[in-house]
Amino acid sequence: MQPLEMVTFPSEDDLSITADFYPTTSRTRAPIIASFHQASWSRGDYREIAPRLQELGFQALAVDQRSGNAVHGVTNLTAQRANPAHLGTAFTDALPDLRAALKHARSLTSGPILGWGSSYSSALILKVAAEDSDLADGVLSFSPSEYFPDRQLIQKAVVQLTVPTFITSARSEANNHASIVSKIPTETPVTTYRSITTGRHGSSALWMATQDSETTWSEVEAFLAPFLVTPPSAPGLSLTSSELNVHPGTATQLLAQVSYDRRLAL
Numbered sequence: 001m002q003p004l005e006m007v008t009f010p011s012e013d014d015l016s017i018t019a020d021f022y023p024t025t026s027r028t029r030a031p032i033i034a035s036f037h038q039a040s041w042s043r044g045d046y047r048e049i050a051p052r053l054q055e056l057g058f059q060a061l062a063v064d065q066r067s068g069n070a071v072h073g074v075t076n077l078t079a080q081r082a083n084p085a086h087l088g089t090a091f092t093d094a095l096p097d098l099r100a101a102l103k104h105a106r107s108l109t110s111g112p113i114l115g116w117g118s119s120y121s122s123a124l125i126l127k128v129a130a131e132d133s134d135l136a137d138g139v140l141s142f143s144p145s146e147y148f149p150d151r152q153l154i155q156k157a158v159v160q161l162t163v164p165t166f167i168t169s170a171r172s173e174a175n176n177h178a179s180i181v182s183k184i185p186t187e188t189p190v191t192t193y194r195s196i197t198t199g200r201h202g203s204s205a206l207w208m209a210t211q212d213s214e215t216t217w218s219e220v221e222a223f224l225a226p227f228l229v230t231p232p233s234a235p236g237l238s239l240t241s242s243e244l245n246v247h248p249g250t251a252t253q254l255l256a257q258v259s260y261d262r263r264l265a266l
Contacts, residue, residue: 139163
């Protein structure tokens with residue numbers, strides 16, 4: 001497994017963004033998942049998750065957005081720069097950081113780019129992907145809701161969402177995103193999953209300490225499999241190697257072929 005690399009790149013307003021890059025040996029071809037943390041946290045949200053993504057054949061770019069603080073002893077360095085620069089640090093102020101991170105990821109590989117959000121960023125990544133489908137070939141959204149002053153911000157955005165989308169939440173949170181899912185076009189491949197136990201808010205649903213995290217991982221891995229440029233080394237995936245050899249722009253058709261239909265587990 002390749003070690004993580006701390007990287008920086010500019011946001012749309014030139015604020016320097018810090019991220020941890022988890023490469024694979026096929027770094028110019030392998031897919032990259034740009035991973036965004038939940039409120040008050042940092043790129044440390046993915047310290048446990050990103051290495052498993054590497055094992056599956058994905059590269060991860062775990063990003064510090066300007067709206068955040070720290071988790072797992074990892075300080076949000078982007079947020080630290082935003083405050084003295086008198087830049088906003090509200091949830092929606094992080095939108096330029098999400099777009100910049102996806103563009104940076106696109107510059108690193110010829111493989112697919114996915115956006116992955118947790119809590120507030122899980123809602124924002126839906127908006128970003130809906131408004132510019134060139135930024136991400138697929139989206140994973142962990143505990144989305146209308147967290148913003150405009151209580152229909154995400155619902156209004158996702159009517160344009162076309163890329164394959166995975167939405168999940170803790171069992172108690174399912175109703176929080178029902179209105180969002182209902183606005184996604186029916187032709188868009190959408191997989192929804194609600195934890196069979198209590199689950200946990202955001203991406204921490206995948207942490208080993210979370211009850212039933214392995215079941216959630218199984219759902220995530222099934223969604224991710226078609227985006228791999230080469231077959232994964234991890235066992236348990238049922239797709240054939242011909243189905244796994246895909247390129248950016250073909251994932252939507254492939255997901256339909258392997259029955260990633262809308263599953264509203266609400």
